[in-house]
Amino acid sequence: MRFQMKAAVRLATLRLRGAAGAQVYVDGLLSGAVGPGGAFSTQVAPGERSIELRRGTAKSRTLTHNFQPGETFDAPEDQLALQQPNGAIRIDVTPPEATLTYRRSGEPESNARPMSNPASLPPGEYQITASAPGYASTVITLQVTPGSTQEMPVLLRQVVAPKQQGASGQPMGMSEFDEPNAWISDGGWMIRRGGKYVTYKPTKTAGVFSFMAQLRKGKRLQWVLGFTDQRNYALFRVERNQFTRHSVVNGKTKDLAKVTLPATGEFRITVSAGKIVHEVRAGGQWVTVDEWLSPERDYSAGKFGFLVDEGVFGQKDEYAIRNFTFRPAR
The missing domain is CATH 2.60.40.1120 (Carboxypeptidase-like, regulatory domain)
Structure with missing residues (x-):
């Protein structure tokens, strides 16, 4: 062995x-x-x-x-070190395009972070905010427990947009242009280079517009009222000391009036249903240069905007605007 x-x-x-x-x-x-x-x-x-x-x-x-x-x-x-597993939460939100953010209870609102849906979160108490354009935001509180899954229905309340006017009836300014950051500040003037249709946000423009304007580059100053699209609006031009009025319907331009201006530089436009009045400041007073009655169309239903041309070879007109205000009609 x-x-x-x-x-x-x-x-x-x-x-x-x-x-x-x-x-x-x-x-x-x-x-x-x-x-x-x-x-x-x-x-x-x-x-x-x-x-x-x-x-x-x-x-x-x-x-x-x-x-x-x-x-x-x-x-x-x-x-x-022992760690508790995450819990899952799912928000059944209406409307479905609403966005969700979350933060731990007790954290400042600045700590809110975008939330996926469903979401996996460490245990604890959370503040969930649901928001969507045209709806009132809602904040809910949820307690996330380890390894659990919670579902919560959230229905946002639709709100009616207020009338477009300045706060407490105050005039609205340059910040209400659709692309305010495209304007450049220069010694008290706001400069816009090109852009074609440079529109103002309100779609109801009954009220009074006033502004000072300089043509830094280009052939003429132009602005529009009742703008609904690039083929339909009222068009106004200032070229040297001539003021002209035109209508653009389905892309076709019709000449309506031509007036010699007593002065240029500062303008006031009063818009109401079926009537547009243009004035210029001359000798320290406002002087009416054009009063247009247009019963066939309400040009206060549509946007105001400047028409800043762009040439075919990259040249861009340049407008300088100062003291721009819009006071909506009450």
Whole structure:
């Protein structure tokens, strides 16, 4: 009978600290539990091993270590800290195009972040804000619990847009142009280079427009009223000391009036249903230069805008506007 001697395998030792009662898993198998004092120790076979703590729904990250024979490995406590799993929330919001933001309760509104829907969030209390153009925003409070899924219906209330006018009836200014950032400030003047139809936001323009204007580059100053699209509007031009009025219907321009101006530079336009009055300031007084009665169309229904031409070879007209105001009719 022959006996073959084999070398004994020297085991390694795993030591760690964690929450009392937490179960210790090595390579996915339960190895024991952390004692009341928060300490745990066990022997493991040499080689690469995975280590994980679990207690209830909480888990630690998985830590891997290549154990050497006879080694004692003290696992870093911060790498085995227990963490609660995220919870899921889903907002069934109407209208569906509404956007959602979230922040933890107690955080300032500036901390609000865009939220996906559904969303996976760490446990805690959250403020969810739903908003959409034309609807009143809504804020709801949700408590996210570990591993749970919550669904919440949210119906936004549609609101009626107020009449387009300045706050408390005050005049509106340059900021109400559709592209206010395209204007450049220059010594008290607002400069616009090209842009073709440079429109003002209000679509109801009954009221009074007033402004000073200079033509820095180009052939003429032009503005429009009752603008609904690029083929339909009333067109007004100032070229040197001549004022002309035109109608544009379905893309066809019709000449209506031509007047010699007593002065140029400062204009006032009064718009009402079926009537447009143009005045210029001359000798310190407002002088009427054109009064247009147009019962066949209400030119107050549509936008005001400047028509700043752009040439075929890249040349752009340049307008300088100052003291622009629009006072809506009450």
